[in-house]
Amino acid sequence: MLKEIEDIKAKYPDTRAALLPALYIAQKEFGWLSLDAMKAVANALNLPESDVRGTASFYSMFRLKPAGRNLIQLCTNISCMILGAERLRDLLKDRYGLLPGGTTEDGRFSLVIMECIGACGTAPAMLVNTDLYENLTEHNIAEILGKYK
Amino acid sequence: MITLTINGKEIRLDKPVTVLKAAQQAGIKIPTLCNHELLKPFGGCRLCVVEVERMPKLMTSCTLMAADGMVVRTESDTIADVRRAILEFLLINHPLDCPVCDKAGECELQDAVMQYGPPTGRFIEEKRKVRESHDDPILARNMERCIVCTRCVRMCEDVQGASAISMIERGGRTVMEPFSSRSFNCEYCGNCITACPVGSILSRLYMHSYRPWQMDKEVETICGYCGVGCSFVAQVRDESIKRVIPRIGFGMNNGLLCSKGRFGYGFIEDSGRLKTPLIRKGDALVESTWDDALDLVAEKLTEIKDSYGGRAIGGIASARCTNEDNYVFQKFMRVACGTNNIDSISRTGYAAAQKYFEGLLGQGINANIIGGIKRSDMVLVLGGDPASVNPVLGLSIRAAAKAGAEVAVIGHAPGLERYKTINVLPPLFKEADILEALLLEVFRARGNRGESHAIDRAVSEFDKEYSGKTDMHGLEELKDKLLKSDSISIVFGMDLVQRTDGHRALFATAGLTHLLEARLYLLSERPNEQGVIDAGCVPDMLPGGRPLGIPDFRRRYEDAWKRPIPDTEGMTLMEMIEGAKKGDMKALYIMGDNPVFNLPDRTFIKESLASLDFLVVQDIFLTETAELADVVLPALGWPEKSGTYTNLERRIQLLRKTVETTSGMDDWSIISRLSCRMGYDMLYTDAENVMDEISRVSPLYRNLSYKEISDKECLWPYNGEPLRGEAKDIKVIKEKSRDYDADLYLALDKPLFHSGSISQRSPGLMDISPEPRLKIGTRLAEKMCLKDGDNVIISADRGSISIRVSIDPCVNGKVVLMSNNFKEKGALGIMGYNLDPVTKAPGIEGCAVTLRRG
Amino acid sequence: MEKFLLRNTENPNSADIEEYIKTGGYKNISKAFELQPSDIIEEVKKSGLRGRGGAGFPTFMKWSFASADKKFPKYLICNADEGEPGTFKDRPILEKNPHLLIEGMIISGYALKAEYGYIYLRGEYPYAYDVMNQAVRDAYDKGYLGDNILGKNIKFNLVVHLGAGAYICGEETALLDSLEGRRGLPRNKPPFPVNAGAWGMPTIVNNVETLANIPHIIEIGADAYSKIGFPDCPGPKLYCVSGHVEKPGVFELPMGISLREIIYDYAGGTKNGKKLKAVFPGGISAPVLPADSIDCAMDFVSLPKAGSMLGSAAVMVMDETVCMVKIAHRAMKFFERESCGKCTPCREGTEWLRKILERIENGRGRNEDISLLTDISNNIFGKSFCALGDGAAGVMKSILKHFRAEFEEHIKEKRCRFKQKD
Numbered sequence A: 001m002l003k004e005i006e007d008i009k010a011k012y013p014d015t016r017a018a019l020l021p022a023l024y025i026a027q028k029e030f031g032w033l034s035l036d037a038m039k040a041v042a043n044a045l046n047l048p049e050s051d052v053r054g055t056a057s058f059y060s061m062f063r064l065k066p067a068g069r070n071l072i073q074l075c076t077n078i079s080c081m082i083l084g085a086e087r088l089r090d091l092l093k094d095r096y097g098l099l100p101g102g103t104t105e106d107g108r109f110s111l112v113i114m115e116c117i118g119a120c121g122t123a124p125a126m127l128v129n130t131d132l133y134e135n136l137t138e139h140n141i142a143e144i145l146g147k148y149k
Numbered sequence B: 001m002i003t004l005t006i007n008g009k010e011i012r013l014d015k016p017v018t019v020l021k022a023a024q025q026a027g028i029k030i031p032t033l034c035n036h037e038l039l040k041p042f043g044g045c046r047l048c049v050v051e052v053e054r055m056p057k058l059m060t061s062c063t064l065m066a067a068d069g070m071v072v073r074t075e076s077d078t079i080a081d082v083r084r085a086i087l088e089f090l091l092i093n094h095p096l097d098c099p100v101c102d103k104a105g106e107c108e109l110q111d112a113v114m115q116y117g118p119p120t121g122r123f124i125e126e127k128r129k130v131r132e133s134h135d136d137p138i139l140a141r142n143m144e145r146c147i148v149c150t151r152c153v154r155m156c157e158d159v160q161g162a163s164a165i166s167m168i169e170r171g172g173r174t175v176m177e178p179f180s181s182r183s184f185n186c187e188y189c190g191n192c193i194t195a196c197p198v199g200s201i202l203s204r205l206y207m208h209s210y211r212p213w214q215m216d217k218e219v220e221t222i223c224g225y226c227g228v229g230c231s232f233v234a235q236v237r238d239e240s241i242k243r244v245i246p247r248i249g250f251g252m253n254n255g256l257l258c259s260k261g262r263f264g265y266g267f268i269e270d271s272g273r274l275k276t277p278l279i280r281k282g283d284a285l286v287e288s289t290w291d292d293a294l295d296l297v298a299e300k301l302t303e304i305k306d307s308y309g310g311r312a313i314g315g316i317a318s319a320r321c322t323n324e325d326n327y328v329f330q331k332f333m334r335v336a337c338g339t340n341n342i343d344s345i346s347r348t349g350y351a352a353a354q355k356y357f358e359g360l361l362g363q364g365i366n367a368n369i370i371g372g373i374k375r376s377d378m379v380l381v382l383g384g385d386p387a388s389v390n391p392v393l394g395l396s397i398r399a400a401a402k403a404g405a406e407v408a409v410i411g412h413a414p415g416l417e418r419y420k421t422i423n424v425l426p427p428l429f430k431e432a433d434i435l436e437a438l439l440l441e442v443f444r445a446r447g448n449r450g451e452s453h454a455i456d457r458a459v460s461e462f463d464k465e466y467s468g469k470t471d472m473h474g475l476e477e478l479k480d481k482l483l484k485s486d487s488i489s490i491v492f493g494m495d496l497v498q499r500t501d502g503h504r505a506l507f508a509t510a511g512l513t514h515l516l517e518a519r520l521y522l523l524s525e526r527p528n529e530q531g532v533i534d535a536g537c538v539p540d541m542l543p544g545g546r547p548l549g550i551p552d553f554r555r556r557y558e559d560a561w562k563r564p565i566p567d568t569e570g571m572t573l574m575e576m577i578e579g580a581k582k583g584d585m586k587a588l589y590i591m592g593d594n595p596v597f598n599l600p601d602r603t604f605i606k607e608s609l610a611s612l613d614f615l616v617v618q619d620i621f622l623t624e625t626a627e628l629a630d631v632v633l634p635a636l637g638w639p640e641k642s643g644t645y646t647n648l649e650r651r652i653q654l655l656r657k658t659v660e661t662t663s664g665m666d667d668w669s670i671i672s673r674l675s676c677r678m679g680y681d682m683l684y685t686d687a688e689n690v691m692d693e694i695s696r697v698s699p700l701y702r703n704l705s706y707k708e709i710s711d712k713e714c715l716w717p718y719n720g721e722p723l724r725g726e727a728k729d730i731k732v733i734k735e736k737s738r739d740y741d742a743d744l745y746l747a748l749d750k751p752l753f754h755s756g757s758i759s760q761r762s763p764g765l766m767d768i769s770p771e772p773r774l775k776i777g778t779r780l781a782e783k784m785c786l787k788d789g790d791n792v793i794i795s796a797d798r799g800s801i802s803i804r805v806s807i808d809p810c811v812n813g814k815v816v817l818m819s820n821n822f823k824e825k826g827a828l829g830i831m832g833y834n835l836d837p838v839t840k841a842p843g844i845e846g847c848a849v850t851l852r853r854g
Numbered sequence C: 001m002e003k004f005l006l007r008n009t010e011n012p013n014s015a016d017i018e019e020y021i022k023t024g025g026y027k028n029i030s031k032a033f034e035l036q037p038s039d040i041i042e043e044v045k046k047s048g049l050r051g052r053g054g055a056g057f058p059t060f061m062k063w064s065f066a067s068a069d070k071k072f073p074k075y076l077i078c079n080a081d082e083g084e085p086g087t088f089k090d091r092p093i094l095e096k097n098p099h100l101l102i103e104g105m106i107i108s109g110y111a112l113k114a115e116y117g118y119i120y121l122r123g124e125y126p127y128a129y130d131v132m133n134q135a136v137r138d139a140y141d142k143g144y145l146g147d148n149i150l151g152k153n154i155k156f157n158l159v160v161h162l163g164a165g166a167y168i169c170g171e172e173t174a175l176l177d178s179l180e181g182r183r184g185l186p187r188n189k190p191p192f193p194v195n196a197g198a199w200g201m202p203t204i205v206n207n208v209e210t211l212a213n214i215p216h217i218i219e220i221g222a223d224a225y226s227k228i229g230f231p232d233c234p235g236p237k238l239y240c241v242s243g244h245v246e247k248p249g250v251f252e253l254p255m256g257i258s259l260r261e262i263i264y265d266y267a268g269g270t271k272n273g274k275k276l277k278a279v280f281p282g283g284i285s286a287p288v289l290p291a292d293s294i295d296c297a298m299d300f301v302s303l304p305k306a307g308s309m310l311g312s313a314a315v316m317v318m319d320e321t322v323c324m325v326k327i328a329h330r331a332m333k334f335f336e337r338e339s340c341g342k343c344t345p346c347r348e349g350t351e352w353l354r355k356i357l358e359r360i361e362n363g364r365g366r367n368e369d370i371s372l373l374t375d376i377s378n379n380i381f382g383k384s385f386c387a388l389g390d391g392a393a394g395v396m397k398s399i400l401k402h403f404r405a406e407f408e409e410h411i412k413e414k415r416c417r418f419k420q421k422d
């Protein structure tokens, strides 16, 4: 992890700019950004820890609490909403017991409600980890999620 | 020249400022919330909006730069409407708990609402809830009241440079966190309390105890913790200090304080304060009366003087006492006791360094204006952490770094860890080597200044004698940067004086200061280290730094004091103590210090003091030293007295009596009563009266009066005579560093939250830092499998101490650091020492220790 | 119209550098390098190109301010944050035509004497991140990026920087703070980024689509370019259509085409032929237009006259089944969530609006709520620090203006009529 962060530093005129990339790396490594993970980033970049935490907490894609193995990022913004995204959200709750911001008991999925993910033309849409799924329906969503263990 | 019109009034500006500032200059008030004088404009709250002709939108005056020809209106119906709307927005989530909020009465939001706010609320939804946080010592945080002005964050980051506070989350969920020193770098300066316009950040020391309008008095005074001497206002009720608040525009601290200054005043009300004089009866010290105690002291001192002569009596003055106290003390010693054996604990650091530097480079060399640091393009920090020893001076270094200055640190300075730009890592205890090498590199690159100073000759001679080449990590870079810089500040800490070969580092630093035309600063742990010297509490100088050995000077003082002054130089601090052990010294008079605790080698010091025929201790607590005394005289703490302190810039400042007490007596007053009893009358009416005399006799304080001190800045030489010149000849001693090959050494830590032992009697500081810790490096911790908070026993040949560890990545692997503040757990007690033959300061480096779990 | 921005994107390998070169790609670099940097800026001026990021600011103006500044290095930043809900127009360029963007940035960098470029890409586009990174690597390998481009003494280095989920980081100054590794809070202006932007240096921030237009201007010349579409702000434009239409998608059309044409001729009309109710013509920060206003031209000049803005040209179509209170509520939830928190009106106002709308939607509205909503919107509008707050207030006001009756109905009936259909 430290090596990767070192490499990134070289891309910017100032080390602080490597903070977002470094947080991504730490998040990948630890699954989420615990205080310890953020401390490691702070040390690697010689930044105050509070700054690292303040910055991380600003961005919705950084997870400051433990997350499940697979992260469902479901868009419910207007284009997705009017084409049924809220029904999908309810379905996740009913079928998997998955609430926005929550994680399934078996740790398989976490759900985050997203603002627009830029798939409005193929709404409703979601990202599972880094895979994009479009034109979701109550039928195909179960099949898609079945691929993630 | 910029000319603009605000509310029909024409305003001329010499330099560009914001519209808000321009209005303020013209006496026009614009309401603000996120704006703060010490901080850069933010423009978030939107309360300061104004109308500007030819601009379509309302503009925030705090961010808008005034431009020529601008026409501004700061009040109109539209503006009032917007301000009302902004305040309504702020109030929807702000709890209306003014009746229980400690900020009520001085809350900026409350004030703004009174003037512009909506009469009733239209918000019927539920307010945001945020739990009140008690996670921090001293600070109570109530983010429900937060209005997201971010002043605390900006204060912490931009001004204090601690960066312990950040905005967490975003939008309406934003809160200001995390503070806590446990895992974030909060320095508990409390400047965020100053910054917060509402009741979100408060000091627990005064919460729920009073209302700001219920004060009996407000006293403008200065802090008595360190040699910076910050100004503040103490608020007092029922003769008890309720809080201190720094004021913008006052003193060189301009609105800032450190943890000690802000939270450290509680010691004055400690239950352990001495109330009556004590006299030894066998093994016990029993309560007595002033008359009996003073009579006894007078009798004993006279007896010893008569039998052994003045040389058998010594006096230890105090850098926590005022100039007036110290002046009276040395006069008493010299004239009534007939001895020049006068020194202070400052000999272990400041006084030793000051004497050396002044001797080489001339009087006043080590005292420069703190503000100059900010304007440096390079700061070299040697042997100490300014950010903890003199925190507010430390801020100037951080500010310089933020403005782009290079910062190099030689020594342990965790407070500058994020600010240093050059890494120099000399081997353990061999800082002198690198400084000498640096001096030669600079000399070879630039030559001497060609004005034929003694120091120039000494450096050339040193160059000739020097053989080896020092090749150390970072040296080259440091040299290059030094040579490139135009304006260099050297900040010199006492760690390098407390060395057996401390004079080497001092010589090299003196040479560098001279060749680079640098400004030199000495870190000063106590409030009046410069003053104690100025007042003449040194064995070789009369008040005003006039050498005792020069008959002319001596005669002047003899004329003024109407008594002869012994003509031989007295003994220095350690010589007196060692003299006691040898039996040459029969009586010691110790005013306001605690050598048993504050000097190395506890057993030896105790034995020495026990060998005396007579020991007098004047203090506010029954210290380890007072416990050994024959007579103990209760004195006053600095918030209880009037007088002056001279800070490390040689700025003379007024200490104003803040609270009345019946516990003790002014130090100068005790001494003068005693003096009268010994047949030399001192009839001072008050401290000001003492200063009148000082200003008549001391060339440095010539014609100085309390009135002038309170009216303007007073730095010596004050209407003074010319200062003393530099040395005529300097003897160069070329030595090699000793080798240090033990596995582990103990070194002295200077913590941020403590100073001397009074800080431990201050509940505020004890809340922040309740116990001593042994700081160990990461590697050692790993090797010994130690976690933060684990207990260890540290043993040196002078004793062992059981203490908990804390892991500090900035600590060199071969040392452990321990402070000398906590009773029974002072590092100095178990360390031995060797006197530096030149400076006479005790060298404490190279104290080998072992560590085991326990 | 011949496609330029989306040229060859039906080809599944369009992102491949070889494929791009084969179809004429990277030729415009050599052509541009024959011109003086100032000539290119002049061409861009003559072309009439306006920024496609939302505000429609004339591109050459930004460029000339930045080139007039004597400080170096200068930075060229591509705003690929595409955060405006309903917007997915930059995505096809990023995913399918990455080299067009790179080519545009190389030429722009040359024109602006900016030797360092960053693409600030939203975190929500992991696929585009991979494609862009690969494309940048390939361009380096082929010598289009680096210290000696095409063997000439011309330097341009490019880094793809991933955002992490914050709409406000699309605002150019917040983007700079974010790029520097901070919380994305908008900065005070002045100084403007063109004088003191990234790391305090002169910085040009342009949208993906804006930069992707540059090769075209070089290719066909400013004169020909300026004749495409609406003369006041010419050029090809990407419109992205979503919501209740038969054929949603991104369409490259000449600037100034009418909203009706876009919906009915290109996006296949409303879904299942239902009645059109309202359209966001430029993302949810642009005021809503009711069904009877769709004959206006979709460009930076005409839409403001019709009471809205082109914004990101994200056309979101809503049919009669949609509840406008709910739309307003969802929009405010977005603004509340995405408000950075720096300024009072936006931070507190969006939350307050959302809470009131939630109440009305749930049948607990009060008569005074409508005037309260209006008041709050007015109190935000023009008082916030950046345009996010204005956007929120503007949209709220437009919905209230055109669909006030629906609010009254909710309040009166104490329920939402649309909910039951669901």
Ligand SMILES: Cc1cc2nc3c(=O)[nH]c(=O)nc-3n(C[C@H](O)[C@H](O)[C@H](O)COP(=O)(O)O)c2cc1C
Binding pocket: C050, C051, C052, C053, C054, C055, C056, C057, C059, C079, C080, C081, C082, C083, C084, C167, C168, C169, C170, C171, C172, C173, C205, C206, C207, C208, C210, C211, C386, C387, C388
């Ligand atoms: C709240 C807010 C969000 C924005 N988001 C984006 C965005 O996602 N992408 C973008 O290109 N411009 C966005 N902008 C506009 C940018 O501030 C800026 O005007 C644009 O990047 C300039 O590029 P252009 O001149 O090529 O249009 C946003 C502006 C605001 C106020």
Ligand code: SF4
Binding pocket: C168, C186, C338, C339, C340, C341, C342, C343, C344, C346, C347, C384, C385, C386, C387, C388, C389, C390
């Ligand atoms: S309008 Fe204000 S709070 Fe909202 S995003 Fe802009 S600066 Fe932040």
Ligand code: FES
Binding pocket: B031, B032, B033, B034, B035, B042, B043, B044, B045, B046, B047, B048, B049, B060, B061, B062, B063
């Ligand atoms: S004081 Fe100007 S915006 Fe807050």
